[in-house]
Amino acid sequence: xxxxHTCGELRxxxxxxxxxxCGWVDSYRDHGGTIxxxxxxxxxxxxxxxxxxxxxxxxxxxxxxxSEDVIRVTGIVTDRPEGTINPKLGTGEIELRSTALEIxxxxxxxxxxxxxxxxPGEDLRLRHRYLDLRRSVMQDTLVQRSRIIKGMRDYFExxxxxxxxxxxxxxxxxxxxxxxLVPSRVHTGSFFALPQSPQLYKQILMMxxxxxxxxxxxxxxxxxxxxxxxxxxxxxxxxMSFVEMDDIINMIDGLxxxxxxxxxxxxxxxxxxxxxxxxxxxxxGHDAPDLRYGMxxxxxxxxxxxxxxxxxxxxxxxxxxxxxxxxxxxxxxxSRKDIDQLTEYVVQDFKAKGLAWFKVDADGKLASxxxxxxxxxxxxxxxxxxxxxxGDFLVLSADQWDVTCGVLNGLRRRLAAELKLYxxxxxxxxxxVEFPMFDYDDEEKRWVAMHHPFTAPxxxxxxxxxxxxxxxxxxxxxxxxxxxEAGGGTIRIHDNAIQSKVFGLLxxxxxxxxxxxxxxxxxxxxxxxxHGGIALGIDRFVMLFAGLENIRDCIAFPKTQRAADLMTGxxxxxxxxxxxxxxxxxxxxxxx
RNA sequence: GGGGCCGUAGCUCAAUUGGUUAGAGUACUGGACUGUCGAUCCAGUGGUUGCGGGUUCGAGUCCCGUCGGCCUCGCCA
Numbered sequence: 261x262x263x264x265h266t267c268g269e270l271r272x273x274x275x276x277x278x279x280x281x282c283g284w285v286d287s288y289r290d291h292g293g294t295i296x297x298x299x300x301x302x303x304x305x306x307x308x309x310x311x312x313x314x315x316x317x318x319x320x321x322x323x324x325x326x327s328e329d330v331i332r333v334t335g336i337v338t339d340r341p342e343g344t345i346n347p348k349l350g351t352g353e354i355e356l357r358s359t360a361l362e363i364x365x366x367x368x369x370x371x372x373x374x375x376x377x378x379x380p381g382e383d384l385r386l387r388h389r390y391l392d393l394r395r396s397v398m399q400d401t402l403v404q405r406s407r408i409i410k411g412m413r414d415y416f417e418x419x420x421x422x423x424x425x426x427x428x429x430x431x432x433x434x435x436x437x438x439x440x441l442v443p444s445r446v447h448t449g450s451f452f453a454l455p456q457s458p459q460l461y462k463q464i465l466m467m468x469x470x471x472x473x474x475x476x477x478x479x480x481x482x483x484x485x486x487x488x489x490x491x492x493x494x495x496x497x498x499x500m501s502f503v504e505m506d507d508i509i510n511m512i513d514g515l516x517x518x519x520x521x522x523x524x525x526x527x528x529x530x531x532x533x534x535x536x537x538x539x540x541x542x543x544x545g546h547d548a549p550d551l552r553y554g555m556x557x558x559x560x561x562x563x564x565x566x567x568x569x570x571x572x573x574x575x576x577x578x579x580x581x582x583x584x585x586x587x588x589x590x591x592x593x594x595s596r597k598d599i600d601q602l603t604e605y606v607v608q609d610f611k612a613k614g615l616a617w618f619k620v621d622a623d624g625k626l627a628s629x630x631x632x633x634x635x636x637x638x639x640x641x642x643x644x645x646x647x648x649x650x651g652d653f654l655v656l657s658a659d660q661w662d663v664t665c666g667v668l669n670g671l672r673r674r675l676a677a678e679l680k681l682y683x684x685x686x687x688x689x690x691x692x693v694e695f696p697m698f699d700y701d702d703e704e705k706r707w708v709a710m711h712h713p714f715t716a717p718x719x720x721x722x723x724x725x726x727x728x729x730x731x732x733x734x735x736x737x738x739x740x741x742x743x744x745e746a747g748g749g750t751i752r753i754h755d756n757a758i759q760s761k762v763f764g765l766l767x768x769x770x771x772x773x774x775x776x777x778x779x780x781x782x783x784x785x786x787x788x789x790x791h792g793g794i795a796l797g798i799d800r801f802v803m804l805f806a807g808l809e810n811i812r813d814c815i816a817f818p819k820t821q822r823a824a825d826l827m828t829g830x831x832x833x834x835x836x837x838x839x840x841x842x843x844x845x846x847x848x849x850x851x852x
Numbered sequence: 853g854g855g856g857c858c859g860u861a862g863c864u865c866a867a868u869u870g871g872u873u874a875g876a877g878u879a880c881u882g883g884a885c886u887g888u889c890g891a892u893c894c895a896g897u898g899g900u901u902g903c904g905g906g907u908u909c910g911a912g913u914c915c916c917g918u919c920g921g922c923c924u925c926g927c928c929a
Contacts (some may be wrong), residue, residue: 287889287890288890289887289889289892290885290888290891291885291886291887291888291892292884292893293883293885293886294885294886294887294888295886295888296888296889296891298889305889306890309887309888311886311887312886326880327879330927331906336887339867340887341887343887344887344888346888346889347888348889351894353887367903369862369880370863371863372862372863372864372879373863375890376863376864376878376879376911377864377878377890378863378864378865378877378878379864380864381858381859381863381864381922382864382919382921382922383859383920383921383922384863384920387865424893435929436928436929437927437928437929438927438928455928456928457929459929481928482866483927483928484926484928486923486924486928487922487923487924489928502862533900558853580881596904605924607856608854608856608924608925609924612926614923666925692925699929707929708929710929712929713929714929715929766929781905804891810922811924816880820920820921820922821921821922821923822921825921826921
């Protein structure tokens with residue numbers, strides 16, 4: 261090693277020892293006859309001193325040092341003089357009196373320095389990621405990430421899971437997300453797909469007798485990005501045989517409790533609370549409700565049906581819903597202009613036609629531009645239903661059920677953030693279970709799997725599978741942390757007949773099913789144990805555990821919203837030769 | 853594919869209703885200084901206001917297009 265100690269290591273007990281440190285120049289303070297350098301590595305900072313006793317030559321050399329130079333410095337560990345101890349540094353009681361300096365690499369004209377107080381724009385940070393990753397916050401996050409993954413691996417190892425790798429080059433399936441494709445040179449005109457998840461492989465592993473499988477798996481989905489979504493992400497993927505839903509959930513409960521204890525020092529009572537999908541949508545309008553605050557949704561459709569107000573009655577009469585919630589004491593926090601903005605938000609983002617609202621005045625009466633359309637008695641009933649007290653702010657959405665879900669979930673999250681209704685450090689874990697098996701796709705005019713086509717229905721729903729697919733509920737479960745989906749899994753179908761039936765419901769004829777999933781259908785007739793599993797989004801776990809607001813900050817080399825790597829310039833065009841070898845020609849749209 | 857915000861010195865930002873020579877902090881360069889730790893003090897360098905077009909006597913500012921970053925709806929089994 262070029263160093264004897266790290267920059268976070270030296271203490272008073274090292275007094276008078278000779279030590280050699282390597283690191284980056286964090287800052288320098290030149291007083292003429294004395295120069296101070298804070299030398300930094302990922303372990304900490306140590307003050308290095310070049311003084312008169314260092315000699316003219318060394319002092320002049322020290323004077324050339326600038327931020328982010330990489331140096332190797334040897335000196336004597338010395339107690340700091342009275343009154344110059346720096347309590348902010350772990351090494352603040354000592355300093356290194358330099359005797360030799362080697363500049364390993366100068367840093368010239370850095371576009372930004374990791375120590376500057378105002379963070380540069382994110383494009384610059386991504387373009388020069390090596391500078392950004394030197395920031396202590398980024399280093400702490402990546403260390404936290406490493407610990408989370410180790411915690412997960414230890415936990416599953418302790419529970420007799422086997423870590424098995426599955427292929428990155430696999431078969432494309434049109435179901436689900438868009439695939440990233442890799443052309444095959446050997447099979448000209450054919451393509452591999454990068455895995456959206458190791459789903460089928462892990463099921464096959466269950467049929468192969470590895471009854472507890474785990475993998476830290478990289479997954480790829482070619483869909484548009486979000487603050488919490490990257491095209492390339494990492495899952496903690498696991499699968500178990502001879503289990504029921506409770507077994508998987510209990511296993512993950514134990515993991516969550518362990519991670520919360522080890523990393524955050526939190527004691528999480530188990531079992532984690534559960535609610536069904538139907539309950540979540542009814543109470544919160546979303547399948548990953550944020551339970552850190554209240555403002556639960558309340559149905560008022562029956563009251564709306566009695567109103568003269570056409571918007572309400574029309575919606576009630578046509579099978580829609582009128583629902584809302586009460587933002588306690590928020591009436592004076594929202595001006596007419598603010599409410600106009602809320603209205604614009606729900607109209608633009610959730611296809612609402614408008615937003616109904618009331619402020620509760622000092623007498624407990626509901627005040628609003630639309631109040632004149634209601635009898636006083638009916639207003640009183642709305643007030644009772646919504647538990648209205650003076651100063652409350654009530655919002656209501658009148659529309660088709662799915663629109664009211666979107667609108668009210670959006671408003672609930674927005675108001676909770678604006679009104680600071682929760683402690684940003686609070687952690688809330690819960691399960692949402694029994695998702696619908698299917699969603700109806702209006703464009704394709706067919707049923708599509710809500711989770712994936714291998715999901716088992718609740719046993720009692722097998723008979724309604726064909727008669728009324730919308731009623732069938734799945735043995736599916738999502739882990740929700742602070743209103744964010746942190747993982748999801750299902751019990752799988754382990755019966756060939758049911759699997760074929762589900763493929764059929766999804767509009768897949770037998771030939772297609774055989775072609776795409778023949779190997780699975782075969783395996784389901786050759787000794788398939790009941791099995792199920794789950795995948796946890798590791799990036800989101802880290803993000804939520806670290807209290808970060810976007811997923812890029814917990815990934816070393818993330819993509820931008822347009823799915824590009826600004827540092828390397830990926831994706832890029834390739835040589836004509838490479839294309840010819842693959843038998844590919846780029847079309848006009850791509851050339852433009 | 854739709855909606856929104858942003859782009860001014862290396863970096864972070866300012867610039868009145870469209871009006872004189874586009875400013876500040878920081879970084880950088882030179883100088884002073886033996887105890888600082890956001891060192892301090894003095895002086896200086898630094899600009900195609902992302903790019904292209906338009907409106908105007910006059911555009912950083914208004915309009916259109918385009919590139920890039922972010923947020924979001926759709927999308928994400």
